[in-house]
Amino acid sequence: MTEQIVILDFGSQYTQVIARRIRECNVYSVILRYNTPAPEIAALAPRGLILSGSPSSVYAEDAPLPDPALFELGLPVLGICYGLQVLAYFLGGRVEPGLKREYGKGTLRVKDSFCPLFANLPETLQVWNSHGDRLTKLPTGFKSVAVTENSDFAAIQNSDRKMFGLQFHPEVAHTPHGREIIANFVHNLCGCGKNWTMRHYIDQAVEAISAQVGREKVILGLSGGVDSSVAAALLHRAIGDQLTCIFVNNGVLRGREAEVVREVFGRHFKLKLRYVNASRLFLRRLKGVTEPERKRKIIGKTFIEVFEAAARRVGKARFLAQGTLYPDVIESVPIGGNPAAMIKSHHNVGGLPKRMRLRLVEPLKCLFKDEVRELGLELGLPREIVLRQPFPGPGLAVRILGEVTAARLEILRNADRIVVREMKDSGWYYKIWQSFAALLPVRSVGVMGDERTYGYTIAIRAVESQDGMTADWVRLPYDLLERLSNRIINEVKGVNRVCFDITSKPPGTIEWE
């Protein structure tokens, strides 16, 4: 039986992050609802148990509380934040409302250097707090092993029963040594080895997809981006020809995009791929349109039309697959249940399943972007696809200011190809969030050789970001900028000026529209 850790979810927005940290330890974990009966948990023979945080208070009338028999299973237990308070509630401690909510950075001082949770860690650690209630009396048999400015009970242990509580959140990035604390718990205290890898994830996902889909047909809108590509490869592994991918050429793709997708998925993976070249239709509808929101609306609406028509030709499909990732799912998680499948408005096919009366298959819903990339490589997708930077659904239309025409698209494609090539050759492409060219339809005078020119301007954008919500411009080296400028002006007809965008977000956006 696979070694595993059970995470009980009390409704914290970080529960999936705990699961991710455990995957990083190469250990398998399952997330179960907070009130899963103890015998059900015992039947899984887990090596240990983690109690998640929660927005609730243990004394609230509708507080999510676990089956108390859990504490008699003899398993190592780690309670995180609310999880610590649950330990106190059931095992003879006391929790009281704090005078003020403790939120943000704190400094943890480890008092007991023998506590196995903090093995091989410094004596003072930066930690992240987010709690209202606080522990005021230790549960029976527990002692305090670490303190913060605001709490004498920031970390507690009962070494005989291998039970631990942390008032702070070790799973979040703001607790820099948090992953080592979790690693100490799963390896040293629960005795898990490092046996679980992405290959196992694939096996489990294949099983889950097959069970969900049965013998029904599934369709998937393939965009060539990382998420839909990895979802396609995974579904293909699970259900083979029951999957049909639809790839719509909306006329505003980058150079070679359609070829790469057809090459990789059609010829290499040999999955059922419907390629619909609707470029002419999209460009016809975009004619004369300059307002950014109108462009987006036209592209979105036309996409749905074209996609629906293509899907009808596939025949009776019951499921629509989407490459939704965990960060795409809005962060408020109803207690213990599945996260509400509210998709960020950026998602381009959001309205489809409802209209088409399809059920959703979302095999990447628990993963984070970098894990999806790892999964893609494991499934045999080329780096060119797996390590791609984000690209907006409305494509180059949002990178051409003003009207989108075939001639302007050609200019932008040529400039973009150079940016991508140079960024890749210099290694910068893989280090940053996004880098691309935008076309400004203003023309200015220049000289080339003996001739005066009157050409367009290309703006180069390179940004660093965690999630696209905020961004900073990247300090690219001057020699790289010089190469970009020289190549674009020499090789792209119609362009005689190159600018580098030094605006952060906010106040700017990442794309130019």
Ligand code: XMP
């Ligand atoms: P902005 O320009 O709003 O972009 O700062 C933030 C991030 O979102 C991407 N983006 C989109 N992605 N469909 C998408 O799938 C869209 O309509 C869309 N618009 C912007 C953008 O590339 C950046 O990474």
